[in-house]
Every structure is written in C-alpha cells, then in structure tokens.
Amino acid sequence: ETAVFQTPNYHVTQVGxxxxxxxxxTLGHDTMYWYKQDSxxxxxxxFSYNNKQLIVNETVPRRFSPQSSDKAHLNLRIKSVEPEDxxxxxxxxxxxxxxxxxxPGTRLLVL
Amino acid sequence: GDSVTQTEGLVTLTKGLPVMLNCTYQTTYSPFLFWYVQHLNEAPKLLLKSSTDNKRTEHQGFYATLHKSSSSFHLQKSSVQLSDSALYFCALSDGAGGYKVVFGSGTRLLVSP
Structure with a gap:
C-alpha cells in the first residue's frame, strides 16, 4: 500500500x-510538508522539504523544528508546547x- | 504575498440543486490552482487542479475553469448530492513545481435531503 502515514493519531500533553x-x-515523492489545521x-x-532539504519555513515559533532523515520521512518536534499549539x-x-x-493527521491537545 | 480568498464560509443547499463555490487569488507567479475536499474526520484530498487559462477541468461531477483575467477558479457542480457535504479548500501554488502553497479559509458545503 502506498500512502502517507502519521503517528501518533492523537496526543494529549501538558504545557511545557x-x-x-x-x-x-511510500509514494516515492521528493517533497513533503507539515501543515497546521486549527479549530x-x-x-x-x-514547513516544506525537498529531498531532505528545508525549502519553505513559514513564520512559526522557534519551538517547532522539523527533521528529515531521508526523502520519505519528515518528523516534527515541538520543544515546549503551548495551549495554542x-x-x-x-x-x-x-x-x-x-x-x-x-x-490522516495527528491531533494534539495541550492541557 | 500570495493569497487565496473564499468568500463563503458556509453554503447550505438541498440535494439536486446546483452549487458554485467562489475562489479568487492574488499572485505574482504563474498560478497553479487546486480544489481540495475534506470530509469529516478525514484528510484533504485533491478534487481538481489547473494551470491552463480558460480551460475547464472536471472530476467527479465537479468542474472549474481558471480565469487569469479575473484571478478566479470557482468550483461548480450542476446537482449536489448528500455525499458532497464536506469542507472545500481552494489552494494556490507558486507555479508548476513551486514549493509554497497557500490555502483559502475553506467553504463548508452542507447538503440536505
């Protein structure tokens, strides 16, 4: 099966x-993105990555950092979450x- | 900067009626326009796309024509079905192969029996 997979589906955490x-x-594409969909x-x-290289970095807080090990993987780390995340x-x-x-998305709830 | 405007936040219609969802854009690049549909609790999926001026593109009964003269890419369907109830996004890419994508605010279409 070829598709885009995300983990986890849902995450609840506390501020900070x-x-x-x-x-x-698994689609063999060179370009990947992270989007935020609010309430x-x-x-x-x-962010947008092409073949492991950061191409687009929109104005997001510094606590967000993308990481790409190869063109098929793109992870997102949030260092110290805030309620608005x-x-x-x-x-x-x-x-x-x-x-x-x-x-399918990862739903984040910050308490 | 680039922008996409969808003027209707919510459109409610009875099954069988025609619909038009508005989309206008601003860009300095050669525009590549998209319509994505997002059903409840699902990911957005491409509905149709175009970069060719004045050429109608169709998919699943929906159609749209890119008009560069008016910077528009309105989505239409002649007869909506209950299953068309969803959130519709118009999106703009900065040219073919461009990495930046701007989405409109979305229009929710609710079709009633």
Missing part, C-alpha cells in the same frame, strides 16, 4: 512538554504533478 510527530510516505479548520503551511498537524507529500497527498 516536548512532543514529536512522525510522518512517512476553525484553517490550513497553514509550516492544540491543533491537527497534517503531513503531506507532493507528486511531480503538484498534487499533495495528505496523511
């Missing part, structure tokens, strides 16, 4: 903790035809 989310794609369902790009984090990979394929 560190969290990490994983994303893997109003707004989708905002956070509660959201769904969507990973996507992009084909040469520019279509983005989204993973």
């Amino acid at each position: 903790n560190e969290v990490s989310f994983n994303c893997k794609q 109003k369902k707004l989708l905002k790009i956070m 509660s959201a769904v984090y969507l990973c996507a990979s992009r084909s040469g035809g520019d279509t983005q394929y989204f993973g």
Whole structure:
C-alpha cells in the first residue's frame, strides 16, 4: 500500500512538554510538508522539504523544528508546547504533478 | 504575498440543486490552482487542479475553469448530492513545481435531503 502515514493519531500533553510527530510516505515523492489545521479548520503551511532539504519555513515559533532523515520521512518536534499549539498537524507529500497527498493527521491537545 | 480568498464560509443547499463555490487569488507567479475536499474526520484530498487559462477541468461531477483575467477558479457542480457535504479548500501554488502553497479559509458545503 502506498500512502502517507502519521503517528501518533492523537496526543494529549501538558504545557511545557516536548512532543514529536512522525510522518512517512511510500509514494516515492521528493517533497513533503507539515501543515497546521486549527479549530476553525484553517490550513497553514509550516514547513516544506525537498529531498531532505528545508525549502519553505513559514513564520512559526522557534519551538517547532522539523527533521528529515531521508526523502520519505519528515518528523516534527515541538520543544515546549503551548495551549495554542492544540491543533491537527497534517503531513503531506507532493507528486511531480503538484498534487499533495495528505496523511490522516495527528491531533494534539495541550492541557 | 500570495493569497487565496473564499468568500463563503458556509453554503447550505438541498440535494439536486446546483452549487458554485467562489475562489479568487492574488499572485505574482504563474498560478497553479487546486480544489481540495475534506470530509469529516478525514484528510484533504485533491478534487481538481489547473494551470491552463480558460480551460475547464472536471472530476467527479465537479468542474472549474481558471480565469487569469479575473484571478478566479470557482468550483461548480450542476446537482449536489448528500455525499458532497464536506469542507472545500481552494489552494494556490507558486507555479508548476513551486514549493509554497497557500490555502483559502475553506467553504463548508452542507447538503440536505
């Protein structure tokens, strides 16, 4: 099966903790993204990687840091979570035809 | 910077009626426009895309035409079904192969029996 996989599905944590989310794609794409979808369902790009290299880094707080070991993996670490980080984090990979394929998302709840 | 505007937050319709969801954009690049659909508790999926001026693109009964003169890419369907109830996003990429993607705020379509 070829797709975009994300773990965990759901994570509950407390303010100040560190969290990490994983994303893997088996589609053979070179480009991957992290998006944040807030409670109003707004989708905002956070980072874009092409073949392990950071290409797009939108204005996000420094506590967010992406990591890519190879072009199929893109992880996201949040160093010290804040309440406003509660959201769904969507990973996507992009084909040469520019279509983005989204993973199921990781829902983060910060208490 | 680049932007995408979707003017309707919520559209409610009865099954069988036509629908048009508005999308306008601003960019200095050659635009590549997309419509993504997100059903409840699912990930967004591509519905259709275009970078060709004045050419209609269709998929699953939905269609849209990119009009560069008016910077628009409205989504239409002639007869909505209950299963079309979802969140629809218009998105803009900075040209073919561009890495930056901007999404509109989304339009929720609710279809009633």
